[in-house]
Amino acid sequence: MYIENPDRTNLRYGYTTGACATAATRAALIMMVTGKTVDYVEINLPAKKTARFLIENSKIYENYCIASVKKDGGDDPDVTTGLYIYSRVEYSEKSGIEITGGEGVGVVTKEGLPIKPGNPAINPVPLKMLRAAATEVLDSYEVHRGLKITISVPGGAEVATKTCNPKLGIIGGISILGTRGIVIPFSDSSWKASIVLGIRVASRMDMDTLVFSTGGRSDTAVHKIFPDFKEEQFIEIGDFLGFSVKRAVDTGIRNLVIAGMPGKISKLADNNMDLHSSKSSVNFDFLASIGKKIGYPDEIISRIRHANTVLNVMEIINYDSIFLDTLKERSIENINKITGNKIKVDIEIIKNEY
Template sequence: MQKEPENVKELRHGYTTGANATAGTKAALTALITGEKQTEATITLPIGQDVTFTLENCHLHEKSATAELIKDGGDDPDATHGALIQVTVSWADEPGIHLDGGKGVGRVTKEGLPIPVGEAAINPVPRKMIKEVAQEVLMEYGITRGVKIIVSVPDGEEIAKKTLNGRLGIIGGISILGTRGIVVPFSHASYKASIAQALSVARAAGIDHVVITTGGRSEKYGMKQYPDLPIESFIEMGDFIGFTLKLCKNKGMKKVSMVGMMGKFSKIAQGVMMVHARRSSIDFNFLAEVAEESGADEALLQKIREANTASQVGDMMLENGHTQFFERICQYCNAAALKEVRGGLEIETSLYTLKGKFLGKAGTSS
């Protein structure tokens, strides 16, 4: 039985890049209209919560204004935590609100994303938030002129190297994300959004077999194992096993190959579908039971129960020639995955050591 981690303090929420860009828009447009530098901006998030953002800087130019904020990811920081978000607002010759991305905001180059190819990677909810807050400010001051809004992230191109954007076909920077405006600790909303987008891109490319991995190292092993699959077939799911599996089914995938290592896949075998270290732990009694099924004697079983890591257990089983153990772990992973999605997928699992030695594989269909 899984125990919840003890002494976990209440974690602080953060705010999405989309929420920051919205606050920046309000501040910059207000500054442009009034000629007064702003120090803060209050907006209403999609969840209905009013939040006041403190600006890092506000610059007034002859024909534009720029607001700058530092993105705070709270106690669940992602790659964009601490990034400088800039919003520059100027008057447009044509009526309406014209939104685009500047330096460090990526451009969409592949089908399957919620933004058309060629446009800035500012997702639909942030687009709506930004345009609505701009319209509210214009109405407040009785102005009917057109407005041009440019969202930039100066370090965005470098930050994007730590994300899945390149795989998604988002080139030149990060995405402006956020469906709720708030970042809930351990939800990793932006990472989940990237998984969803990656699967959408794969389906748009006609792919129905994906390889899901827990990180870059296991993905490299997966690419070697499945050399004939296109790059879009490989999805880094991180710790979000259940979330990714359900999305695979919802997106119409037919086959899912899971590739990983003993640590996190031992948790999957137990039925754990969120394998973050703070949210789950290895059940060594479970691993001892699987080892017993694989022919391990009582002396070895006792060592397994007293082990410190799942990798250590794997080493013990290898040293004693119990290679069937790894196939059984894979079978348990398959069964847990099928239970999570309630069938409808062909699942297979492959296990590797940290250094890339193949340990075992098992496949099944619903």
């Protein structure tokens, strides 16, 4: 999986579901061993940091203990923020540590993810964190018994519908995630990682054609254009066009449709592979040059050059098919430069009426 270096921001960091599950597990196991509730625990994070968590909903039963941590995604728009991540621990007759998922934790049903189908959606790093935390507690109290850990997230099934889990083949709940233990606000890396997973899942399903959309409206519109395509073929890539195309080539995808509003496609036609406003901007001189090549009157070319938005340009040319086809051709040429013609590309320009 591709993970980018974290962005540097002044926003408040949060903690991953994996970190919360680990803290809840540590607390529940300490309660199991000592017979006393705990209010806080500290855990070591993969990001080489130590974090302290408030423990809630602690309960000690005869044969098991339960504790929870309230998920806090910091200033990241994380749909799992506010959910309680529960851990139930109990001794087992089996040796070793068994980790499973309960209510609200999804189950993997498709190939291409870090977890094999049929297993709970608890990713490898959180699994490692859970085992390490449990082993540390058992060793520190000199307890030599098997252990079963069940992670559950009440409300997780409902929240999961707002994530990409259903498309990835994770059903019934959220994933227990995190490679660093911390949530970096508005992180590019998390979006890119989800793009890579989407491509990988589609590839494992032997799909050789994908549809990349640069935004929500484009995604909605292109679903209507290709009604017979499977959901896994549609991936919303945002502004990460160059990155996504390269990953598709690396994975062996043969055909690619890129769908975007005229503004985004005009940037691509002007040879920009990062479509974010901070990395590229609409070049109205470039658009005017296309009008000139087509043979528009000087008055129209001037209006294009002095337009305020690409929507304004589309209104001026009335979505002229020759103009749009030129944008498509330029876009395909630019993509072929970075792929070496290893993938067949089509462009869908989505009208602003969608």
